[in-house]
């Protein structure tokens with residue numbers, strides 16, 4: 067068995083660096099000698115079929131998996147937001163955001179983060195009384211309050227309705243412009259990837275099988291001719307025809 071390699075600290079210009087990363091579950095190889103580098107401040111979207119290993123890669127980058135093999139270096143601070151917001155139900159929203167921060171100015175920092183995501187009014191609410199969009203904003207505030215150099219987002223908007231999702235896209239872009247973390251956003255939504263990312267990756271057979279850089283300025287319109295043609299390319303890389311038939 068190969069030696070386990072602990073997560074290293076990456077050089078300052080690189081937010082994450084992955085070399086020959088392999089993850090096996092029993093005799094199944096889900097990540098297979100995968101290489102990936104994310105620059106500081108870069109917004110990367112990761113597409114791939116269900117079960118292709120996207121969450122497995124994110125968990126490895128978040129340092130949540132000590133059974134990966136290969137080289138892994140990330141900046142000093144990494145934050146994750148998952149598809150389901152995972153708020154602690156018996157703590158109010160403010161306390162959820164402040165969770166794990168050193169005392170002192172934790173409350174003020176949590177309130178500043180809540181203001182940034184437009185949730186000041188809900189700081190004293192219980193998580194279970196939040197709407198789906200509000201809960202996801204609280205989850206983003208909790209990730210941002212740590213001022214991460216690398217923000218890992220695992221399908222954070224997939225459970226939201228289409229209108230809320232558009233609002234969240236704007237919010238994420240605003241937050242990204244203001245704080246400039248590198249972002250790795252896992253999504254099933256090709257349009258989401260095209261509207262938000264500097265670079266779109268497709269994970270297949272355990273590796274980055276396809277990648278596309280997008281230099282269009284934001285905000286982007288989904289009907290922009292460049293995006294229309296990139297959409298076709300990405301759908302083909304995912305094994306889907308533009309009409310949606312596999």
Ligand SMILES: Nc1ncnc2c1ncn2[C@@H]1O[C@H](COP(=O)(O)OP(=O)(O)OP(=O)(O)O)[C@@H](O)[C@H]1O
Nearest residue numbers: 091092096114115116117118119120121122123254
């Ligand atoms: N702890 C585990 N034990 C065994 N198999 C696992 C474990 N975690 C993930 N897998 C398997 O690894 C594969 C990749 O899982 P992963 O959750 O990374 O996929 P994904 O690309 O995130 O899929 P989805 O788009 O459905 O979220 C799947 O086949 C899954 O069953």
Ligand SMILES: [Mg+2]
Nearest residue numbers: 120121122220
């Ligand atoms: Mg997943």
